[in-house]
Amino acid sequence: MNRRTDERHPGSADGPDRVLICNPVSGSGDHAPAIRSRALERGFDVRETEAAGDAREFARDAAAEDVPLLAVAGGDGTVNEVVSGLADADTLEAVDLAVIPTGTANLFARSLGVDDVDSAFEVLDGGVRRRIDVGFVDGRPFVNTCLAGLSAEANTATPGELKRRLGVFAYVLTTLRLLPEYEGVPLRVTIEQGESAGSSTEEWRGSALLVLVGNAFRLPNVGRRDRSTVTDGLLEVTILEERPSIESFNEGMISKLLEGELTPVTRIEASALSIEGLEDEPVAFSLDGELLAAATLEIGVRERCLSMYVESSNALTL
Numbered sequence: 169m170n171r172r173t174d175e176r177h178p179g180s181a182d183g184p185d186r187v188l189i190c191n192p193v194s195g196s197g198d199h200a201p202a203i204r205s206r207a208l209e210r211g212f213d214v215r216e217t218e219a220a221g222d223a224r225e226f227a228r229d230a231a232a233e234d235v236p237l238l239a240v241a242g243g244d245g246t247v248n249e250v251v252s253g254l255a256d257a258d259t260l261e262a263v264d265l266a267v268i269p270t271g272t273a274n275l276f277a278r279s280l281g282v283d284d285v286d287s288a289f290e291v292l293d294g295g296v297r298r299r300i301d302v303g304f305v306d307g308r309p310f311v312n313t314c315l316a317g318l319s320a321e322a323n324t325a326t327p328g329e330l331k332r333r334l335g336v337f338a339y340v341l342t343t344l345r346l347l348p349e350y351e352g353v354p355l356r357v358t359i360e361q362g363e364s365a366g367s368s369t370e371e372w373r374g375s376a377l378l379v380l381v382g383n384a385f386r387l388p389n390v391g392r393r394d395r396s397t398v399t400d401g402l403l404e405v406t407i408l409e410e411r412p413s414i415e416s417f418n419e420g421m422i423s424k425l426l427e428g429e430l431t432p433v434t435r436i437e438a439s440a441l442s443i444e445g446l447e448d449e450p451v452a453f454s455l456d457g458e459l460l461a462a463a464t465l466e467i468g469v470r471e472r473c474l475s476m477y478v479e480s481s482n483a484l485t486l
């Protein structure tokens with residue numbers, strides 16, 4: 169069922185040319201009236217979700233209507249649903265997508281330089297777009313991160329405030345805080361680097377605390393080149409293994425962690441990878457924060473397939 173507002177964009181007799189999909193309960197849950205009126209001023213047809221799954225369905229509907237401009241107001245979970253709907257309809261490459269960050273952490277929007285609602289509308293009015301990569305796990309898309317291992321617990325236990333301050337590192341921190349209670353997950357991670365001649369495959373096998381596969385997310389720069397991860401056709405894979413020697417962990421230790429001082433860390437760029445659970449239990453994983461489980465994850469990336477509105481100064485580095 170399609171739930172829409174009555175206010176349609178004038179002149180849209182053949183269907184709207186721009187649609188806003190709004191999750192009214194994301195984040196603090198008080199944004200919907202203001203977002204709606206700012207979107208209506210700009211000629212958007214506003215469609216508000218009433219339950220999980222609606223944003224994905226609305227994106228499929230918009231694809232069927234050939235709507236060329238889609239905006240999504242919500243957090244990473246709502247963005248993921250919209251991208252999933254576009255992938256269902258095989259129209260990822262046919263639309264321009266704008267994110268209005270009204271979620272709790274909004275990690276994906278922030279990676280595009282869109283820090284708040286005001287800046288999202290400025291970005292929309294400015295019209296600068298970039299084609300970005302989209303990651304896939306067994307055909308399901310993710311724009312920001314796929315986390316496997318203890319991520320199930322880390323996801324549900326990571327406070328929103330910590331996510332806002334630390335971004336994706338909040339999950340790492342929460343995982344480490346949970347360590348006294350959890351064992352690592354025995355995994356085999358097969359990593360492909362490069363696509364054609366010169367490509368190589370590396371295998372990592374061990375007990376992983378967390379496997380973090382990033383598309384748009386950025387790790388703090390630890391002696392690495394400073395370029396975007398979201399337009400290079402590669403995924404950044406970070407594996408934290410074994411138990412650190414300390415029981416409690418604090419934020420100041422993040423750089424030490426990344427330098428491999430506290431717990432063995434493997435960081436590698438991949439054009440594709442698979443993560444296989446070595447026990448009977450399915451591997452818990454999350455796509456942009458949404459929890460799932462599977463015995464084996466086949467992970468790939470489709471290079472520059474999605475046109476996103478981005479903050480203009482940020483666009484140069486994307």
Ligand SMILES: Nc1ncnc2c1ncn2[C@@H]1O[C@H](COP(=O)(O)OP(=O)(O)OP(=O)(O)O)[C@@H](O)[C@H]1O
Pocket residue numbers: 191192193194195196217218219220221222223242243244245246247249270271272273274275331457458
């Ligand atoms: N009307 C609704 N009622 C209840 N749940 C909804 C509704 N619309 C969407 N949802 C669900 O809300 C969930 C959370 O949304 P989302 O991830 O966008 O926000 P958030 O968790 O506040 O932000 P972030 O992921 O950036 O921290 C999604 O899984 C989505 O499916």
